[in-house]
Amino acid sequence: MSTYDVVVIGGGLIGTLSALRLADAGRTVLVLERAVPGAEASSAAAGILAGQSESRVDGPLFDLAIESRERYVALAEELRARTSVDVGFRRCGALEIAESPAALDDLERVFAWQRAKGHSVRRIESTALRALEPRLNDGFAGAIAFDDDGQIDPPALVNAVTQAAERAGVVFRSGTTVRSVRVEDGVARGVEVEDERIDAAHVVVAAGAWSSLVQGATIAAASVKPARGQIVELSLRTPPLRSVVFGRGGYLVPKSDGRVLCGSTLEFVGFQRDVTVAGVAKILAMITGLAPSLSDAKITRTWSNFRPWSADGAALVGDAGIRGLTLATGHHRSGILLAPATAERVRAHVVDGRVEPSSPWAPARRA
Ligand SMILES: Cc1cc2nc3c(=O)[nH]c(=O)nc-3n(C[C@H](O)[C@H](O)[C@H](O)COP(=O)(O)OP(=O)(O)OC[C@H]3O[C@@H](n4cnc5c(N)ncnc54)[C@H](O)[C@@H]3O)c2cc1C
Known part of the structure; x- marks a missing residue:
């Protein structure tokens, strides 16, 4: 039987970056990964940091996306300093294409609220679009440009975060499937793997699309x-x-x-x-x-x-409603973008005991 301050279930980007932040805060951390770190969605992603593009409504989820995108500026530098790995962070911008002049007018209206909030949103007419991206179909009416959106190289990112976490003292166990979270007297006390029980003061569930399969993780198959x-x-x-x-x-x-x-x-x-x-x-x-x-x-x-x-399009991050249990899952199409903001919330919940009931990510909203 081994004991850690925190056990993280899942070594994708969400689990490894959360583990790094917890180790930086002085916690002993064990990441249990069924395959190898980054084996699944986190290395398969395209790596778009679409804070603004594809965001159709203002609100706290949009603000979290922008916060997380902006955290990449410092995170990319930090990872280069800690590991020498270039994670491919580039503010290359993103374009949403409009097929017709009417579609371009519509798109511009859709994004007027972003400009009103002070974000860069530019209308690009067809001639300018051809000059900007000559390989695109020349029949388009134009595009809306989001100059502050960008991209990252997901496999390099997972590699850098895993290396940095190991150097910070995080222990990784690959090839280890967690069967269940062990809850006693309403408190999470650790996890059970095949034939072993691992004690921990805190458990973080970051098992991606497999999260509902972990017994005791409080995540329903439908959610x-x-x-x-x-x-x-x-x-x-x-x-x-x-x-x-x-x-x-x-x-x-x-x-x-x-x-x-x-x-x-x-x-x-x-x-x-x-x-x-x-x-x-x-x-x-x-x-x-x-x-x-x-x-x-x-x-x-x-x-x-x-x-x-x-289920409702927002991730589940934070207090699971059981003492000692934190959720960090359900990021759907934006888990790369949202990882830095997520890891900060996980650190705040585990280390500072911070619970944010009004966050759009609050697991309590499921009740
Ligand atoms: C094709 C594709 C393109 C994408 N493009 C983008 C993009 O451009 N931008 C963006 O922001 N997002 C994108 N995403 C979404 C993003 O990849 C995910 O939201 C994000 O990677 C989720 O990270 P995660 O750590 O939660 O999950 P994962 O990376 O899947 O990690 C979960 C880990 O948990 C492990 N695990 C599962 N069950 C257990 C268990 N019981 N015990 C131990 N370990 C376990 C798994 O082996 C896995 O390694 C894309 C996704 C896909 C599939």
Whole structure:
């Protein structure tokens, strides 16, 4: 039997970054990971930091997204200093494409509230769009540009966070599946793995799309479900685009080494880890619709993984309603973007005992 201040269930980005923050606060931390750190959604993601693009309504969830995006500026520098890993943080901007002048007017109206809040939102007419991104279809009326949105390299990020956490004293156990959270007299006392009991003063549930399968984690099967997403990776000699581009029901994410990650699908098929004809066909149609000039690009890889979808679209972060139990899951399509803000809330709950009942992430809202 071993004892830690905190046991974190799941070594994705949410679990590893939370573990790093807890170790920095002086806690002894054990991360239990069924496979290897970053094995699942966190390495499969496209890495878009879409704080503004695709956000349609103002409110506390938008503010959390902006806060988390801005935390990446310091986090990328911190990780480079702690590990020498470049996590590929770039404020490359994002474009939402409008197919017609009326659609461009509509999009501009949709985002007027962001400009009113002081965020950068620019209308780009078709001629300027052609000059900005010559590889895009030249039939578009224009786009809305979000210059402060950006991207990160998810595998490099998970690698850097894991390294930094190990150096800060976090212990990782790969190949270890947690069966249940052990709750006694209404208090979480640790976890049970196959044939072992691990004691801890605090347990953090960060098992991504699998979170509801952990017994005692207080997460109903209907509240966090796997939502499969497929990606097609293209490789070119030089990046064909400057910005992340959203349109035709998908996105193109240009990486600095010439790869373009193209996604994605949103499918409720349980944990079937397949790349399908229908999924790839949808993504290829999106690619050729947005940028016909990419038709002769080489397809180098395809993959799929599982977003932790949550019932009302907001993550579950913070007090689980059981002493010693913190939730950090359900980030769906935005877990990379939202990881820095999440890790700070996990640290605040575990270390300072902070409970935020009015947060849109508060697990108590499920009641
Ligand atoms: C195709 C795709 C594209 C995406 N693109 C973006 C994007 O551009 N921007 C963005 O912000 N987000 C994106 N996302 C979403 C993002 O990837 C997720 O929200 C985020 O990675 C969730 O992180 P996590 O740590 O909660 O989950 P995961 O990374 O899945 O980690 C959970 C970990 O828990 C482990 N685990 C599960 N059960 C147990 C157990 N019982 N015991 C021990 N370990 C266990 C798993 O093995 C896994 O490693 C994308 C997702 C997909 C699938």
